[in-house]
Amino acid sequence: GAGVSQSPSNKVTEKGKDVELRCDPISGHTALYWYRQSLGQGLEFLIYFQGNSAPDKSGLPSDRFSAERTGGSVSTLTIQRTQQEDSAVYLCASGPSADTQYFGPGTRLTVL
Amino acid sequence: AQSVAQPEDQVNVAEGNPLTVKCTYSVSGNPYLFWYVQYPNRGLQFLLKYITGDNLVKGSYGFEAEFNKSQTSFHLKKPSALVSDSALYFCAVRFSASKIIFGSGTRLSIRP
Numbered sequence: 473g474a475g476v477s478q479s480p481s482n483k484v485t486e487k488g489k490d491v492e493l494r495c496d497p498i499s500g501h502t503a504l505y506w507y508r509q510s511l512g513q514g515l516e517f518l519i520y521f522q523g524n525s526a527p528d529k530s531g532l533p534s535d536r537f538s539a540e541r542t543g544g545s546v547s548t549l550t551i552q553r554t555q556q557e558d559s560a561v562y563l564c565a566s567g568p569s570a571d572t573q574y575f576g577p578g579t580r581l582t583v584l
Numbered sequence: 585a586q587s588v589a590q591p592e593d594q595v596n597v598a599e600g601n602p603l604t605v606k607c608t609y610s611v612s613g614n615p616y617l618f619w620y621v622q623y624p625n626r627g628l629q630f631l632l633k634y635i636t637g638d639n640l641v642k643g644s645y646g647f648e649a650e651f652n653k654s655q656t657s658f659h660l661k662k663p664s665a666l667v668s669d670s671a672l673y674f675c676a677v678r679f680s681a682s683k684i685i686f687g688s689g690t691r692l693s694i695r696p
Contacts, residue, residue, distance in 0.1 A: 475627075476627075505684070507686075513688060513689075514674060514686040514687050514688040514689050515628075515674065515676075515686035516686075517683065517684060517685070517686075520682035520683075522681070522682065528681075528682040528683070530683075563627070563628065565628075570678060570681060570682060570684070571616060571633060571635065571678065572630065572633075573630065574630070575620075575627040575628040575629070576627055577626070577627045578627065
């Protein structure tokens, strides 16, 4: 069956521009996570959605970062006024619960 | 503070030999522990998890991990390594409904 998909796969942007990253989770999965993976680093938790509950945004590094999940399905991570330190691979994962996560291929963001 | 550590950046093993990838954690309460693998140019894949019960957990691709509460460790093991096991391995711990911490990763290299 279809897995988690993310788009775009690669995004190059200029410093100061806004970007939107999209995640299409596996149908029926109520849990959705966003992570950031910088070069040579582990995964950094950004935000967690679970069903209709208020999201856990405690991992977002600054107020330039925001995320939405519409209709309990597709999620969009928005980074405003991008900075070079935002360059990383952004990973989305979904699951039937927080204990089992299926990861997407990621979006590689490069801020020039 | 909650944390997870993978003390080895790289582990090198000859094919056919047993392998161990180390993970230790610091979490209050009972942790949920996970191992994920990231093959080159592919997304993260779930290997195994420990929630409760038997301390020895068996997972995908012949891997297993042993939960040791007294040593706060969850080392990943395989009796006989394959070249195809070469990848980046991440240990993770969940300590709340939403918070998951990933280790920095260990690159496993299996030589023929």
